[in-house]
Amino acid sequence: MADQIIGVGAAGYPLLLIAAPAAVGMLVRTGDRLDPIDLLKLFAVHIVMGLLFRFPPEATLWAGARDVATIAVGVLAFQLMRRRGAVASPIGLMGALLVVALASSLAAVAVEAAAMLGGGALDGVRLAALMMVGVVSMTLMLSISITQGRDRSKSFLDSQVTNEREPRAWEYVGAAAVAMLMVEFSIVTGWPVAALAASVALLWFALRLGLFATTVAAFGFAVLFLMHGAAAPWPEPFSPARTAAGDILRYVALALLATPSIVVATVVFEQQRLKRMFAYRARHDALTRLTNRAHFLEMLHAYAEAARRQERRFLLLLVDLDHFKAVNDTFGHARGDKMLIAVSSRIRASFRATDVVARLGGDEFAVIAPISSVEDAMRLAKRVVDNVYQDCDLEGVSLRPSVTVGGVLAPDNGAGSERLLLLADEALYKAKAAGRNCWRFAGDELRRPAMLPPAAAVAAPDHEFETVFID
Secondary structure, three states: OHHHHOOEOOOOOEOOOOHHHHHHHHHHHHOOOOOHHHHHHHHHHHHHHHHHOOOOHHHHHHHHHHHHHHHHHHHHHHHHHHHOOOOOOHHHHHHHHHHHHHHHHHHHHHHHHHHHHHHOOOOHHHHHHHHHHHHHHHHHHHHHHHHOOHHHOOOOOOOOOOOOOOOOHHHHHHHHHHHHHHHHHHHHHOOOHHHHHHHHHHHHHHHHHOHHHHHHHHHHHHHHHHHHHHHOOOOOOOOOOOOHHHHHHHHHHHHHHHHHHHHHHHHHHHHHHHHHHHHHHHHEOOOOOOEOHHHHHHHHHHHHHHHHHHOOOEEEEEEEEOOHHHHHHHHOHHHHHHHHHHHHHHHHHOOOOOOEEEEEEOOEEEEEEEOOOHHHHHHHHHHHHHHHOOOEEEOOEEEOOOEEEEEEEEOEOEOOHHHHHHHHHHHHHHHHHOOOOOEEEEOHHHHOOOOOOHHHHHOOOOOOOOOOOOO
16 A cells, blocks of 8 residues: 555565554554464455555565564563563653664564565665665654653643643644645755654644654655655755665655654653643642642632632542441451552542542541432442442451541631531541441531431431450
8 A cells, every 4th residue: 555655665565564564553552462363364354455455475475474573572672671661651662663673673684584585686876775764764653653642641640730832723723834835845846854854843843732643744744855855856966866776765755854853753742741740749639649638628628719719519528438447457458558548448438539538647537528408418429338348358367447427517617727627527426426437417417407416417318337356
């Protein structure tokens, strides 16, 4: 397909060897294992495609062997570098991609050399051209495949970690249009400096639009450059003759024009990743990955201000894990940490994704959840107690943790964050005195005739409470 759409160079190879790099990149991205049967399937697909496009059978067989060798060596090289920890950072990843591209291209050259020997003689210039085509093509395609979507991924962050403005759609379209127009302009007018201007336009992608957008733009840049560059009326040495040596020079020029933008994009991405990582760690608990105490107090203050000014009702819950010290003393701190992780996960699952769930320290947790009625508050308190009170396997030790919950509603009891914490802590103390594994609420609103009596807040008919002594 590359032969048909983009064309071949003077050395007789497709100007952009897409299939093998794309396969390697997607396998690397998904982390799947490459089995020998997969290589046979890929070889069979290659043969079928060659027959459909009516390529010579012998050339199709050698090209299939070349692509299979490229994919096998590329995946093996990447797996080896991953085991050695060379891909732990984006910069390391880009370096690994260059090594993979080089190793895969060497494999392609070895197969092609064998094919040439079968025909009688080696052509060193053609092999060098294949090497350059493979390295540049592999680097571009692997960069796109391995970074797709990752530079903007924030699945592990909450929405308030950074305040950076996301690029708008017109920025992507505008930057791409500028780069492509400059390439076409340089080709039509025979002014090679315009191609350099197009490479400068790629820096906008690198500095503003992210690593994935930069590699996609570089790929488009390469396609236009390779499709029309050989026929462009450029002066020497920008427009070498259509020879194998000319192919090498064009790929060298392409690498010099496109590589700086990808390198800059990688460095910028690494800085942004570190910034997001440090911002995340500053606001989240390292063990449970819940919001930490400092950020929780900031959020509580913000909710309290909103409740005071806009009458936005919310529930504050303080949650204590019962008898946690006995677990640490009896079964060790390692199992205690696993229990904290399990309990935090159950508490998190008891609330909506938009609710604030925090670990204040030790075995203390807290929750902020917008509600519309007292009944909602009771339901949430009951849900968290029920969800936590389930069997938990801690490396061969089966325990059933329980939590005690104290709650308060705002702005029913005032909107000051300190007062709300004080009232919730008082309710928590009363719940502990009542036997733990239960909940209590503070405030006068629970004693109003239209609402549930205090006793119902402690024990609903369908929930039986008991004091659990783990030791």
